[in-house]
Amino acid sequence: MNFTLPALVVFILILPGFIARSRINWDVSESLSLDYSPFGQVAIGAVLWAAVLHLVWSLALSWLTDYQCQPWIVFGLVGSDPARQGKALAALEQQVPLVLVYLVSLVTFSYVVPAWVRRFIRKFRLDRKGAGWWSGFLRVSGAPWYYLLTGADFTEEERPDLIRISAIVSIAGCPYLYVGWLDDYFLDQEGRLDRLVLIEAMRRPLNQDKSGDEADRDRFYPIEGDSFVLRYSETTTLNVEYAKLAAAVDGADLDHGCAEVDAPLS
Numbered sequence: 005m006n007f008t009l010p011a012l013v014v015f016i017l018i019l020p021g022f023i024a025r026s027r028i029n030w031d032v033s034e035s036l037s038l039d040y041s042p043f044g045q046v047a048i049g050a051v052l053w054a055a056v057l058h059l060v061w062s063l064a065l066s067w068l069t070d071y072q073c074q075p076w077i078v079f080g081l082v083g084s085d086p087a088r089q090g091k092a093l094a095a096l097e098q099q100v101p102l103v104l105v106y107l108v109s110l111v112t113f114s115y116v117v118p119a120w121v122r123r124f125i126r127k128f129r130l131d132r133k134g135a136g137w138w139s140g141f142l143r144v145s146g147a148p149w150y151y152l153l154t155g156a157d158f159t160e161e162e163r164p165d166l167i168r169i170s171a172i173v174s175i176a177g178c179p180y181l182y183v184g185w186l187d188d189y190f191l192d193q194e195g196r197l198d199r200l201v202l203i204e205a206m207r208r209p210l211n212q213d214k215s216g217d218e219a220d221r222d223r224f225y226p227i228e229g230d231s232f233v234l235r236y237s238e239t240t241t242l243n244v245e246y247a248k249l250a251a252a253v254d255g256a257d258l259d260h261g262c263a264e265v266d267a268p269l270s
Contacts, residue, residue, distance in 0.1 A: 009089065010082040016107065017078070020114040021054025022046075027118035029144050045145070053114075061110050071102065132157045149197050153189050155246055164246035169200055171239040172210060179210040179240070183224065184232055197236040205232035 025046070062073045080092025096103065125131050131142035132151075144150065151157050155164040167186040172179050184202030192198040206224035236242070 009093075010084075013078065013081045017058065018050055018054045020057050020110050021050035021052070023111060024053045024057060024114040024118045025049045027115055028122050029147075057110060057114060061106065061113075065106060069102075126156070129156065129158070129160060129163075132159070146195060149189065149191065152244060153186065153200075158246070162248070165249045166247040168245040168247055169202055169234070170243040170245065171200075171234055172241045173234070173238050174240060180207050181210050182207045182232075182234060184227075184234075187231060199236060200234045202232045202234060203230065205229075205234075 065071060066073055074095070077092045077095050080088040081096070083089060083092075125142050129135060131139055131144070133139060134157075153167065155167060158164060168183065169186050170181065170183045172181055174180075182202075182205060184205030186200060187203045188201040190198045190201075205227040207227060208224045212223065
């Protein structure tokens with residue numbers, strides 16, 4: 005009995021599922037991938053994707069070519085009976101061109117279409133909280149920073165134009181308050197927030213908040229430079245503030261919404 009053949013067949017069968025699952029979660033960020041799910045969860049998702057794709061593709065093949073799919077060939081290839089395995093191989097050899105077209109077209113579909121589906125989901129914000137009963141199925145698993153730091157949980161009308169970051173960083177035992185507009189963010193290899201890139205960053209000692217002088221409380225010191233990199237591991241508290249620009253002709257103030265996240269102490 006050939007033990008390598010069943011493993012190879014199973015790998016080929018579930019490969020479109022792994023590709024589709026990874027591509028449907030693609031493009032959630034311009035930095036690192038946010039999918040760090042346990043392997044068991046990944047495998048189950050890939051198998052389900054593969055089952056659906058093979059069912060749809062086999063039905064489409066039967067409808068387009070009048071070819072009747074023969075599942076016994078697959079069962080024979082992955083089975084332990086040498087006689088059935090040999091018979092399945094002989095049947096497969098007579099259909100090599102059709103099998104190649106089937107696999108190549110399915111893998112291509114699995115690579116291209118799910119990525120476009122994700123873009124469609126992002127465009128219409130179908131995965132935001134409260135969008136509907138389907139939002140839980142469409143949200144990217146294990147991507148909390150993507151939804152928090154991009155404003156993806158807002159409707160298109162409420163989508164923030166700017167995101168302001170406020171963070172407390174301890175320097176030589178003295179806490180400083182840093183503020184700035186979020187330009188980009190990056191994750192480490194394990195999916196944890198690594199650093200934030202701010203523009204128009206400013207800072208001030210936090211103890212100035214205790215002063216009764218209004219001028220002291222409002223006195224921030226601008227940080228020279230185009231981009232300021234703030235390491236998340238060095239912060240004690242992180243505040244995220246969403247800002248939406250009012251109509252320019254009115255010269256109105258910004259509308260705000262806040263979300264606060266406590267960072268682990270370093």
